[in-house]
Amino acid sequence: MQQEPLQEPFQESMREHRPLGVSGLGGWLILIQIGLWFTLIMLLVQINQSMLTIFNTETWEVLTAKDSGLYHPLWAPVIIFETVFNLMFLVFTVYVIVAFYRKKAILPRLMIIFYSLSLGVGIVDYLLLYQIPIARELEDGSSVRDIARSAIACAIWIPYFIKSERVQNTFVR
Structure with missing residues (x-):
């Protein structure tokens, strides 16, 4: 009498269950990768150029000293807000990149938080700066364009990360 091998159920459960359909870091996720790396580079440049320059004693004094012609009580809080956000968003972006490649x-x-936060902070920053007369005068429309780009990115990528088959099949660990 020959016995049935007992290994079949065990072997079946040990097999890697591969999702049906598309998966992997290709397709539209290539654009996400480019965007994440671009964000990381731009944050590093912005922190290096803008924030370090503003915290130069002379620049800080011109914007925050009450006897200065450019003084406004919101300059210091806005500058600190932008600096803290940029530093925290830099760390968050690195975390997102690591999570991305580890699937x-x-x-x-x-990613939903990433896009929503970019839009929300862009709006808050614009509204704060709009309260400062000299900043309002210097606004050339680039802030509004940045907010519009961010809103478009949210409208495209948030639904993508919610509904995409590739996203659901790739990020499973």
Whole structure:
């Protein structure tokens, strides 16, 4: 009498379950990768050029000293807000990039936070700067264009990360 091999159920459960359909870091996720690396580089440049220059004693004094012609009580809080946000967003972006390449299941939620936060902080920053007369006068429309770009990115990429088959099949660990 020959016995049936007992290994079949065990072997079946040990097989890697591959998702049906598209998966991997290709397709539209290539654009996401480019965007994440671009964001990282731009944050480093912005922190290096803008923030370090503003915290130069002379520049800080011109903007925050009450006897200065450019003084406004919101300059210091706005500059500190922007600096703290940029530093925290830099760390967050690195975390998102690591989660992306490790194909972590949390990545879709992180990307939704990433895009929403970019839009929300862009709006708050614009509204704060709009309260400062000299900043309002110097506004050339670039802030509004940045907010519009951010809103378009949210409108495109948030639904993508919610509904995409590739996203659902790729970020599962």
